[in-house]
Amino acid sequence: MALAATVAMPVTGLVLIAGGATPAFAGEVSAAAVPFTAIAAPSALVSETSNPVIQALPKYETPKYETIASGMASYYGRELAGNRTASGERFNPADLTAAHRTLPLGSKVRVTNPRTGNSVIVRINDRGPFHGNRLIDLSEAAAREIGIRAAGSGKVDLAVEAD
Known part of the structure; x- marks a missing residue:
């Protein structure tokens, strides 16, 4: 209008x-x-x-995030596109989603690349990673946003949305 x-x-x-x-x-x-x-x-x-x-116009408050962990992140991309995630939805590598072993499905997590300062907010919709010392698996789009896609993995800081 x-x-x-x-x-x-x-x-x-x-x-x-x-x-x-x-x-x-x-x-x-x-x-x-x-x-x-x-x-x-x-x-x-x-x-x-x-x-x-x-x-x-709605009143908007910036969500608060609490840092919970630092560690290695990897990403998964097109090879798993269309597969069902733990939440039941189909995985889309273009969505800003991630897999974490224990955070509740639907959680909003700010993932920050400490080397560049780039951050992205992802929604946990899957379980994993189940190999190596990895803390979180990001969708391809989320990995690209923070600058770890080319390397395949990288150190990140995680912060969850506080209530």
């Missing part, structure tokens, strides 16, 4: 218009008939009770 409006207001902070493509800074902003989903404005100009667009 696109809204059209003519807006002219003094702005003291950052305002994102048209889906965040163009930031506007202090000065006069005119958005004549510009489609937008929402404009973030100083609270003195727009209140949550007077603007139905802002009322419709």
